[in-house]
Amino acid sequence: MTDRATVRHQYADISGTRVFYRECGPPDGPVVLLPHGYPCSSYAFRALMPALGDRWRLLAPDFPGFGHSDTPTGFAYDFAGYTRFLEDFTAHLALRRYALYLHDYGSQIGLRLAMRHPGRVAALIVQNSDIYEDVLGPKYAGLLSYFDAPTPDKRAQLAAAVSETGYREEFLNEVEGDVAARIPPDLWKLHWALTDTRRREIGVALMEGLKENLAWFPRYQAYLREHRPPTLIAWGPRDGYMPAASARAWLRDLPDAELHLFDDGGHWLLETHLPQVVKLVRDFLGRRHVDAG
Numbered sequence: 001m002t003d004r005a006t007v008r009h010q011y012a013d014i015s016g017t018r019v020f021y022r023e024c025g026p027p028d029g030p031v032v033l034l035p036h037g038y039p040c041s042s043y044a045f046r047a048l049m050p051a052l053g054d055r056w057r058l059l060a061p062d063f064p065g066f067g068h069s070d071t072p073t074g075f076a077y078d079f080a081g082y083t084r085f086l087e088d089f090t091a092h093l094a095l096r097r098y099a100l101y102l103h104d105y106g107s108q109i110g111l112r113l114a115m116r117h118p119g120r121v122a123a124l125i126v127q128n129s130d131i132y133e134d135v136l137g138p139k140y141a142g143l144l145s146y147f148d149a150p151t152p153d154k155r156a157q158l159a160a161a162v163s164e165t166g167y168r169e170e171f172l173n174e175v176e177g178d179v180a181a182r183i184p185p186d187l188w189k190l191h192w193a194l195t196d197t198r199r200r201e202i203g204v205a206l207m208e209g210l211k212e213n214l215a216w217f218p219r220y221q222a223y224l225r226e227h228r229p230p231t232l233i234a235w236g237p238r239d240g241y242m243p244a245a246s247a248r249a250w251l252r253d254l255p256d257a258e259l260h261l262f263d264d265g266g267h268w269l270l271e272t273h274l275p276q277v278v279k280l281v282r283d284f285l286g287r288r289h290v291d292a293g
Contacts, residue, residue, distance in 0.1 A: 004029075005053035007046065014061075015088050017075065020068035021061040022046065024053035030122070030285070031095055034060035035086055035113075037104020038206060039167050039191050041067025044103075048270050051278040056099075056285065061089050065202045067194065077202045078209045079105075079216075083112040090120075099123040099285060104267070105206065107131065108213055111220045118223070123288050124231040125281055126257075128267045130242045131220040132249035139173075139240030147211040155204070162203040164192040174238045175266035182272040224253040231257035232284040234277050236265030258284065 007024045022042045032052065034045045042060035049058045062069040063082055075081060086109055090098070099122050100110045107129030114121045130136060136144075146154040160166065167188035172180055195203070224231075231254050237244035244261055251257060260280055265273050 005050040007049050007053070012089075012092055014085065014092055017064050017072045017085075018070045019061055019064065019089070021059060021089070022049060023057070023059055024049035025055070025057040027057065029055060029057035031098035032056050032058045032101060032125075032285070033086075033090070033095070033098040033110070034058060034101045035082075035106035035110045036060065036063065036066070037106045039162075039170055039195075039203065040104070040187070041191065041194075043067065043187075043190070044268070044270060045101075047274050048278065048281075051274070052281065052285075055282075059089075059093065059095075061086070065199055067191075071196075071198055071202070077205055079108055079112065079213050082109045083116070086110070086113050087116060096120060097122050099125060101125045101127070102129045103127045104129065108216065108220065111223060112216070114227075114229070115219070115223045118227050121227070121229050123285065124229050125284070126231060126233045126235075126250060127269055127277070128235055128239055128242045128246075130246055131217050132246060132252075133214055133217050135243070135245040135249050137239060137241045137243045137246065143207065143210060146208075147214075155208075158207050159200070159204050161207075162195070162200045164188055167192050167195075171268060171271075173266045173268075174240050175236070175264070175272065176238075179238075179264050179266070179272050183268060184271070187268075187271070221253045224250075228254065228256070230284075230288045232280060233257050233259045234262070234269060234280055235260070236262050236267060236269045236273070238264065238266040242267065 004026050007022050010021055012019050036044050041062045045060045064075050065071045065077055097120050102110045171183055171187045233250055235247035262273050269277050
């Protein structure tokens with residue numbers, strides 16, 4: 001490893017909010033932007049970044065209300081608000097071109113950014129990202145039931161999931177045996193330690209916001225069909241929210257995408273299958289000649 005592959009932990013003022021972000025790689029290198037999902041933070045990319053930092057510039061912010069970023073009053077803690085934040089983050093760092101890593105909630109936020117600035121997207125790396133409603137996994141049943149008929153009892157079930165036990169379930173999901181043993185308990189322990197009462201409310205509101213996000217699914221698909229960005233899909237099908245069918249659905253709109261399924265992997269491949277994912281990403285970005293930001 002070179003010094004370029006050392007992850008740097010930084011803070012920036014983004015529209016009046018103190019934001020934590022991780023940066024790795026040469027300042028003039030091709031940019032890979034890493035928006036995180038739920039219930040995680042930029043911590044999800046801590047091992048991927050040094051594995052690519054010899055050649056690419058990787059940037060992973062903690063969204064407001066997550067990780068080490070502030071939780072400001074007045075911020076819009078929804079998909080639109082986080083899209084504006086990510087747009088402001090790229091403006092602050094003067095990013096003009098980047099590959100987007102799409103995973104979990106970060107997928108829809110990243111895609112909304114791509115729709116606002118399609119010319120800036122050099123490539124997509126898709127990992128367990130749901131934008132096709134007809135192939136959602138069985139773990140969505142509770143959410144869909146709540147959307148169809150919201151009741152206080154059903155909302156209480158959502159709130160109960162924003163807990164250390166709920167976080168553990170999110171991270172382990174449906175992986176088993178040796179694969180489950182590769183997922184460190186630090187993930188749910190550390191993220192729960194950073195979740196105060198206000199952040200719990202934000203987590204519940206984001207779950208509720210998934211109903212509005214479902215209405216965006218056709219728009220995400222239209223963006224893919226229209227712009228056809230070069231795309232790598234790396235997927236763990238042992239995912240109760242996003243099974244193998246969710247991965248293959250991306251080929252409807254991106255028939256030229258490269259799809260790789262890790263049969264024993266689940267939602268958090270960067271914890272369980274990091275070397276394999278790194279090899280795929282390095283090869284993909286290298287062949288695509290992703291240009292500098």
